Amino acid sequence: MRKLTIVEALRQAMREEMARDHNVIILGEDVGIEQGFGGAFTVTLGLSEEFGHDRVIDTPISEAGYAGVAIGAAMAGMRPIVDLQYADFIYCMMDQIVNEAAKLCYMSGGQVKVPIVVRAPVGATTRGAQHSQTPEAMFMHVPGLKVVAPSTAYDAKGLLKTAIRDDNPVIFLEHKLLYGSKGLRVEVGALNPVGEVPEGDYTVPFGQAVVRREGADLTIVATLLMVYRALEAAQRLAAEGISAEVIDLRSLRPLDEEAVLRSVAKTGHLLLVDEDHQACGWTAEVAALVAEKGLAHLRAPVKRVTSLDTPTPYAPTLERAWIPTPEKIFAAALELVVNGSTHTDWRG
Amino acid sequence: MLTQGAPTHRLPATDLLAMYETMLRIRRFEEMVYYLFLQGDMPGTLHLSTGQEAVAVGVCTSLRATDFVTSTHRAHGHAIAKGVGVNALMAELFGKATGCCQGKGGSMHVGDVRVGAVPSLAVVGAGIPIAAGLALAFKLRKTDQVAVCFFGDGATNEGTFHEGINMAAIWDLPIVFVCENNQYGASTHVSKVMKVANVADRAAAYGIPGVVVDGNDVLAVHEVTVEAVARARGGSGPTLLECKTYRHGGHSRSDPGSYRPEEEVAYWKTRDPIKLYREWLAGQRRVGEAELAAVHVRVEQQIDDAVEYARSSPDPGPELAIRHVYWEGSA
Numbered sequence: 001m002r003k004l005t006i007v008e009a010l011r012q013a014m015r016e017e018m019a020r021d022h023n024v025i026i027l028g029e030d031v032g033i034e035q036g037f038g039g040a041f042t043v044t045l046g047l048s049e050e051f052g053h054d055r056v057i058d059t060p061i062s063e064a065g066y067a068g069v070a071i072g073a074a075m076a077g078m079r080p081i082v083d084l085q086y087a088d089f090i091y092c093m094m095d096q097i098v099n100e101a102a103k104l105c106y107m108s109g110g111q112v113k114v115p116i117v118v119r120a121p122v123g124a125t126t127r128g129a130q131h132s133q134t135p136e137a138m139f140m141h142v143p144g145l146k147v148v149a150p151s152t153a154y155d156a157k158g159l160l161k162t163a164i165r166d167d168n169p170v171i172f173l174e175h176k177l178l179y180g181s182k183g184l185r186v187e188v189g190a191l192n193p194v195g196e197v198p199e200g201d202y203t204v205p206f207g208q209a210v211v212r213r214e215g216a217d218l219t220i221v222a223t224l225l226m227v228y229r230a231l232e233a234a235q236r237l238a239a240e241g242i243s244a245e246v247i248d249l250r251s252l253r254p255l256d257e258e259a260v261l262r263s264v265a266k267t268g269h270l271l272l273v274d275e276d277h278q279a280c281g282w283t284a285e286v287a288a289l290v291a292e293k294g295l296a297h298l299r300a301p302v303k304r305v306t307s308l309d310t311p312t313p314y315a316p317t318l319e320r321a322w323i324p325t326p327e328k329i330f331a332a333a334l335e336l337v338v339n340g341s342t343h344t345d346w347r348g
Numbered sequence: 349m350l351t352q353g354a355p356t357h358r359l360p361a362t363d364l365l366a367m368y369e370t371m372l373r374i375r376r377f378e379e380m381v382y383y384l385f386l387q388g389d390m391p392g393t394l395h396l397s398t399g400q401e402a403v404a405v406g407v408c409t410s411l412r413a414t415d416f417v418t419s420t421h422r423a424h425g426h427a428i429a430k431g432v433g434v435n436a437l438m439a440e441l442f443g444k445a446t447g448c449c450q451g452k453g454g455s456m457h458v459g460d461v462r463v464g465a466v467p468s469l470a471v472v473g474a475g476i477p478i479a480a481g482l483a484l485a486f487k488l489r490k491t492d493q494v495a496v497c498f499f500g501d502g503a504t505n506e507g508t509f510h511e512g513i514n515m516a517a518i519w520d521l522p523i524v525f526v527c528e529n530n531q532y533g534a535s536t537h538v539s540k541v542m543k544v545a546n547v548a549d550r551a552a553a554y555g556i557p558g559v560v561v562d563g564n565d566v567l568a569v570h571e572v573t574v575e576a577v578a579r580a581r582g583g584s585g586p587t588l589l590e591c592k593t594y595r596h597g598g599h600s601r602s603d604p605g606s607y608r609p610e611e612e613v614a615y616w617k618t619r620d621p622i623k624l625y626r627e628w629l630a631g632q633r634r635v636g637e638a639e640l641a642a643v644h645v646r647v648e649q650q651i652d653d654a655v656e657y658a659r660s661s662p663d664p665g666p667e668l669a670i671r672h673v674y675w676e677g678s679a
């Protein structure tokens with residue numbers, strides 16, 4: 001099996017899906033220009049040479065426009081992949097995605113389907129407030145949309161294939177610091193995990209979380225870059241004699257409720273880690289889930305480590321203060337397990 | 349060759365020299381930040397306006413201090429031309445507390461409202477209706493101010509361009525739309541994303557004047573802006589100016605620009621706006637060589653000082669991260 005970066009895995013998924021189904025097309029800015037970028041982070045590099053400009057379509061800078069074009073094309077039989085340079089610009093597509101794509105199937109009484117995938121690079125990389133957001137929660141809130149967030153190359157390929165074949169609109173989040181973009185696109189502070197990726201066909205189903213590390217004392221649930229930061233914290237916790245289980249949700253809507261409840265039943269402690277803001281984020285949804293269906297398992301109140309409820313600051317010192325770090329996750333976990341458990345009667 | 353015999357030509361020598369100095373200040377500022385970026389001293393990303401300085405300077409020299417400009421991800425030149433100090437600008441790029449936005453904005457969000465530079469907006473096209481909104485307020489409040497909206501060729505394909513300009517047109521707002529057509533939106537050539545030859549041709553659809561000007565000719569840009577600003581201030585509504593220009597470097601720090609033909613890049617370097625203007629000034633003999641040399645020394649010193657200022661400035665404390673989410677009153 002070959003080891004691939006996430007960029008390579010995503011590219012392979014698109015290449016295989018485009019070869020498999022001629023209705024799969026890519027629409028986006030700078031995705032297919034000769035001697036160009038292959039999208040903002042090189043994901044589509046080489047695909048226009050292979051599949052031609054009819055299928056790898058360079059759009060004007062018109063996000064609302066090409067989101068709408070993708071929706072129309074999808075209703076007429078295509079399977080468009082919509083490329084965004086930064087997830088932040090998905091807000092320019094908001095009406096098309098939320099009012100149109102997400103509702104067409106329902107409003108039409110099931111007459112039409114909108115199989116589009118919106119690929120959105122997320123994550124803070126000292127570029128300031130408009131090139132840094134991880135806007136997963138906005139879309140989790142919308143019935144009719146699915147939201148996935150792979151953190152490994154294997155999942156990136158498998159989930160993207162599932163997304164392309166899904167008959168509904170899917171918001172597909174990719175983390176800039178996990179891509180493994182090469183050359184001039186190298187990001188400071190990137191992790192760029194490489195992982196084994198089978199050549200050829202396989203899919204990863206939506207709605208299945210994965211345990212990245214087994215543990216007994218607390219459950220840490222995370223997505224994307226935060227999975228790695230949680231794993232780093234877990235390693236340090238082990239040195240303190242605390243055994244943390246780390247769950248990577250992979251899929252935010254549908255959400256793998258069972259995986260979370262099962263783990264919490266085992267550990268009795270829940271720490272939720274998200275790079276998105278806290279207010280109404282997926283951490284709130286998971287906390288509510290456990291409050292509704294797993295409260296009896298908890299030996300201490302749920303704890304959350306998220307980015308601050310502020311826009312993303314630019315200065316590197318501020319960005320570090322803003323975002324969850326392994327140190328913050330470690331400290332929160334320690335506090336949760338050590339202090340949290342001392343309040344045995346926390347439920348009053 | 350620069351515009352000959354135009355009225356601008358009759359500007360006092362001090363103004364002509366000041367325009368040269370501002371263009372040079374932008375050039376040296378950006379060359380310095382790029383160097384610092386390569387050294388690893390600069391976080392984030394950079395979009396340089398090297399080669400486009402005549403637009404920022406030609407336009408902003410036609411404005412009053414009380415007029416407002418909006419800008420984009422490629423904002424350093426507009427900020428400097430409108431009067432944002434290079435110390436505060438440099439400190440902002442370093443992410444320091446003394447930056448023009450306290451280190452919270454960064455390269456793509458620079459500005460200082462005290463000099464009429466609205467902190468720039470990096471979502472392409474976002475500033476166009478917002479600038480129209482500034483102009484609406486100026487009109488309703490009868491302030492006699494004018495708004496100038498800078499944006500690129502690529503931005504003209506956003507819906508906000510259509511919506512913003514149409515509203516400005518129907519309400520005769522005091523605004524000048526300045527499209528810096530550097531012929532590419534990132535790697536995409538304008539001809540791939542636009543059927544008309546000129547962005548200015550689109551003005552007809554809104555019933556406002558559209559003017560094409562050589563964006564590497566600072567005097568020509570100044571000339572047409574003076575007229576458009578007078579029109580705006582006089583209550584006759586917006587103008588769409590299209591300045592044809594070129595960026596010398598890549599789109600951002602990570603772009604080698606390999607999608608551009610070498611001859612094209614070479615041709616535009618022969619049309620370097622600073623070089624052209626300096627030749628014109630020399631031909632005019634109203635500004636002496638000694639004065640020009642002194643400008644170079646002064647600018648060099650300012651930029652070195654700005655780096656020193658930024659380096660020795662404190663980092664913003666973490667408590668600043670949670671401030672200013674909501675208005676805290678004027679400083």
Ligand SMILES: Cc1ncc(C[n+]2csc(CCOP(=O)(O)OP(=O)(O)O)c2C)c(N)n1
Nearest residue numbers: 089422470471472500501502503532533534
């Ligand atoms: C809404 C939106 N889409 C995409 C981008 C990414 N992006 C940043 S600059 C740019 C090109 C802009 O081209 P143009 O308007 O011509 O300005 P220039 O960069 O040439 O100054 C793109 C696509 C963005 N910042 N905002």
Ligand SMILES: [Mg+2]
Nearest residue numbers: 500501532533
């Ligand atoms: Mg451009």
